[in-house]
Amino acid sequence: MTPGYRALIHASEYDRVPVALSNAENLFNELGEEAVEIRMVAYADGVLGFCADGPNTASMDRLADRGVQFVVCANSLRSRNLVKENFPDYVGTVPAGIAELVIRQAEGWSYVRP
Amino acid sequence: MTPGYRALIHASEYDRVPVALSNAENLFNELGEEAVEIRMVAYADGVLGFCADGPNTASMDRLADRGVQFVVCANSLRSRNLVKENFPDYVGTVPAGIAELVIRQAEGWSYVRP
């Protein structure tokens, strides 16, 4: 029986993305992959930290393999001339990162902003 | 029938205020003004970003017209020698921004810190 924790980790700034990724790793290590669902939501300059040609892909790949969900904000992509193809395949898009964060908290997800 | 989302957007740093304002705009655009209540809470140097003589008033004016609530922390004003008159008319004050954030989350509001 799992406690069913659900965690939103908010990547809002480029410089905080490494801490956000480390958070996801530590959360899985502490609770176990079966006990917590992790969704990383990037918007604003946070999306730059998830780019396929950036410094964080090795860490992202490992976390995606363990089940972490990655999503980026379509509004933030548009204003930075980025497209879905700039990100690893497992990174999804949501129309508005802010809506994702608000709606999921209303559904009971915990929220952490590294 | 509205889903009744309620969102606290926390303006804690001066440099993050533009992202906070953009969040409010994107949230309204995505969910519609009738579906979400937005309250922007500024404290610490975040209050500087709401000043009437600052760079963000055009964006704030538009959001206030669409129904966004703006409040600043009275403790933060006092320690910066600011008064209510330094802000646009639609900006309210709360005795303690931190209390506002804690109490409203206990009432079910979602919280985002840009």
Next chain:
Amino acid sequence: MTPGYRALIHASEYDRVPVALSNAENLFNELGEEAVEIRMVAYADGVLGFCADGPNTASMDRLADRGVQFVVCANSLRSRNLVKENFPDYVGTVPAGIAELVIRQAEGWSYVRP
């Protein structure tokens, strides 16, 4: 009868620790010590702000006297070559700060990230 507010204040960056401490003070001043439980959770470089030889100990001492709980992330200590003895006696450790933040929110605690 107390409302039983419970507040997590997240110290994630060294530079934000003074604001986090000021938040705790303002929250107690506004609601009263009997009405709110405050738990300050430091991880990443936030833990540096709680060190016994740092600039924040006078403020921390006062808050600990008033009942604020202080905890630091053991993962963050390990990666910075810090041990429990680098912190004031009243500072506790948790195995993973991120897990603390996720689990307590699931239990109804409010979350603020200064």
